[in-house]
Amino acid sequence: MSVATLQRPRGAVEFIGASKRFGAATALEALDLRIAAGTYCCLLGPSGCGKTTTLRLLAGHETPSSGDILLDNQDITRAPPAQRGTAMMFQSYALFPHLSCLDNVAFSLRMKGMPKAERHGRAMEMLRLVEMAPYAERLPAQLSGGQQQRVALARALVTNPAALLLDEPLSALDPFLRGRVRAELKRFQRELGITFVHVTHSQDEAMALADLVVLMRAGRIEQMGTPFEVFDSPRTAFVARFIGGHNVFPLEGGSIAVRTDRTRILPLGQGYPATVRGVEYMGTGFAVTLADAAGEEFTVLRETEEGLAAGETVGLSWDARDMRPLAADA
Numbered sequence: 001m002s003v004a005t006l007q008r009p010r011g012a013v014e015f016i017g018a019s020k021r022f023g024a025a026t027a028l029e030a031l032d033l034r035i036a037a038g039t040y041c042c043l044l045g046p047s048g049c050g051k052t053t054t055l056r057l058l059a060g061h062e063t064p065s066s067g068d069i070l071l072d073n074q075d076i077t078r079a080p081p082a083q084r085g086t087a088m089m090f091q092s093y094a095l096f097p098h099l100s101c102l103d104n105v106a107f108s109l110r111m112k113g114m115p116k117a118e119r120h121g122r123a124m125e126m127l128r129l130v131e132m133a134p135y136a137e138r139l140p141a142q143l144s145g146g147q148q149q150r151v152a153l154a155r156a157l158v159t160n161p162a163a164l165l166l167d168e169p170l171s172a173l174d175p176f177l178r179g180r181v182r183a184e185l186k187r188f189q190r191e192l193g194i195t196f197v198h199v200t201h202s203q204d205e206a207m208a209l210a211d212l213v214v215l216m217r218a219g220r221i222e223q224m225g226t227p228f229e230v231f232d233s234p235r236t237a238f239v240a241r242f243i244g245g246h247n248v249f250p251l252e253g254g255s256i257a258v259r260t261d262r263t264r265i266l267p268l269g270q271g272y273p274a275t276v277r278g279v280e281y282m283g284t285g286f287a288v289t290l291a292d293a294a295g296e297e298f299t300v301l302r303e304t305e306e307g308l309a310a311g312e313t314v315g316l317s318w319d320a321r322d323m324r325p326l327a328a329d330a
Helices: 051-059 101-111 116-129 145-157 175-192 203-209 227-232 237-243
Strands: 013-022 025-035 040-044 066-071 086-089 163-167 195-200 212-217 220-225 246-251 254-259 264-266 272-281 286-291 297-302 313-317
Touching: 013 051, 025 051, 025 066, 025 220, 040 051, 040 175, 040 203, 051 066, 051 086, 051 163, 051 195, 051 212, 086 145, 101 116, 101 145, 116 145, 145 175, 175 195, 175 203, 195 203, 203 227, 212 227, 212 237, 220 227, 220 237, 227 237, 237 246, 237 254, 246 297, 264 297
Parallel strands: 040 195, 040 212, 086 163, 163 195
Antiparallel strands: 013 025, 013 066, 212 220, 246 254, 264 313, 272 286, 272 313, 286 297
């Protein structure tokens, strides 16, 4: 995918005290979130954390119980989806099976009353953009999963939105294709200069794509920042465990997080005592799984498995500069 010229960033998003309740259940609680124009934002978290509700509120498929939503400083809280300046790309792609790729992409323009020649011209521009022009007359069933995903992307972009909303867009792709499409999405977002808001369960996906990671838990933001900030400086044990790559040590003065690649194994009697549970070969090294007497699990990445056996008790250590003090989980 390529875009000839860089565009001025668009799509500044702001949630102001936005809440959503379904009967007695609260899906989102007083969300305050600002996403700068032209940002790739990933909403990350476990099932039920509120990330999909946030996306649906921004798309206009749900209305907040309280609070406001702005897009480029315009109040869109109660605007219908078609008048918001956003476009949604669904996890299932939701292509019409009886329409060609060209007519799928042109469908929203048809609903707006655009003449056939003009809407087909616009649709072909989008298909060329995502390298699907040779497949314009094919039906969705004649395409691979990756090709369907490209058509869905072209359909979402044909209305020239200020913000593109993506609901688990890579989950149906195989790992090889997922990596390729991920790189294309990021490049495409940068060249278009619009905001992408991307819901995902995948920590790796968020780390690779996002300018801004918003990690959610129980309808609230647990932590947000750049991928490096969230990964390297988790604020709570929940963040450290969910993002991965950290050990959480419950020490007397409070819990700390230490990256798995910064944790060392020492002989018994030195450091924090733990028992080896297993060793796995990871290609570039070995992952040693351990646990303390209370059952808390730890992982240590090292270059060799030499001298380690399941059931052996050892000590775990780290440098003071690699400690990250953690606030208590709410």
